[in-house]
Amino acid sequence: MKYVAMNFHYVRYPLSTFLDKVERSFFEYVELWAAAPHFNIYDATMADAAALKKEIKKRNLKLACVTPEQCVYPVNLAIQDTQLRNNSIEYFKKTIEVAEALETSRVIVSAGYGFFNQPKEEAWKLAKESLSVLSQFAKGKGITLTLEPLMVTTSNVINSSSDLSRMIDEVNSPNLVGMLDTSQMSFYPETPKEYFKNLGDKLQYLHFNDRSHLVPGDGDLPMKDHYKQIVENGYDGFCSFEICDRRYYCDPDAALDSIENWIKSNKF
Numbered sequence: 001m002k003y004v005a006m007n008f009h010y011v012r013y014p015l016s017t018f019l020d021k022v023e024r025s026f027f028e029y030v031e032l033w034a035a036a037p038h039f040n041i042y043d044a045t046m047a048d049a050a051a052l053k054k055e056i057k058k059r060n061l062k063l064a065c066v067t068p069e070q071c072v073y074p075v076n077l078a079i080q081d082t083q084l085r086n087n088s089i090e091y092f093k094k095t096i097e098v099a100e101a102l103e104t105s106r107v108i109v110s111a112g113y114g115f116f117n118q119p120k121e122e123a124w125k126l127a128k129e130s131l132s133v134l135s136q137f138a139k140g141k142g143i144t145l146t147l148e149p150l151m152v153t154t155s156n157v158i159n160s161s162s163d164l165s166r167m168i169d170e171v172n173s174p175n176l177v178g179m180l181d182t183s184q185m186s187f188y189p190e191t192p193k194e195y196f197k198n199l200g201d202k203l204q205y206l207h208f209n210d211r212s213h214l215v216p217g218d219g220d221l222p223m224k225d226h227y228k229q230i231v232e233n234g235y236d237g238f239c240s241f242e243i244c245d246r247r248y249y250c251d252p253d254a255a256l257d258s259i260e261n262w263i264k265s266n267k268f
Contacts, residue, residue: 001238001239002239003028004030004065004239004240005025005030006030006031006240006242011037013252014037015038018038022256025257025260027256028060030064031067031238032052032063032065032066032067034068034095034098041095042091052102053102053103066107068091068107070109071150075091075092075112076088076112077109077111078112079114079126080126085130088130089133099141105144106144107138107143107145109145109148111131111150111155112127113155114156124157131171132171135171135175145177146204147167148184165202180203180205182206182207182210183212192229192230207241208223208239208240209241209244212245213242216241216266217262224266227266243255
């Protein structure tokens, strides 16, 4: 498995602090949470991407994927507001261009949400249309879009592995695949086994986090069992750690150390 460090919990530090720490760790890959203050997609230029690529390479690191902020920003691929939806499509198109400039082949995307008091199928239709446009654009750039389910409190479009499989099948693009986030999964709830059953080889990325995006072992999820199921299903791709809780903001290095220790203690 290819273990990936992510910069979300370094949000109160410069991005260079994160990269320096990863260089000193056992991680070889990074996932770029692309948002202010580290790398703001709205304002970033291709020159900024070139400079970041140089910083990553000089530390002998590799970029696994780009994950633009899309839950707290005004980004929504399924909303009825045409202007907001079109702006969201353009936001992801720029992210895809940034990923191409950074020489990575993967961008994480979510389907957005519709108003919760309106039929899910209406939001589903709009999300499908948006994802179809983006998948075609990504194909031209050599980028794979990795679709992530969200909690039922965040989205009413894709919450489960069956929802995820259905959307991938309906968009029907080789440039749209799925992923598993163990924290998001826990709110449905499902197990990794069900994700592998429903997605097969379309499951191509992991966010391996304890409940509420904590360091594995800091929450109440059966992380050892989850990890065992992932290994038993033959998964050997990227395994990233999306650590978001504010408890880690003051000392983010310690969180990375804890992740590294967990992996070394629990590898099967």
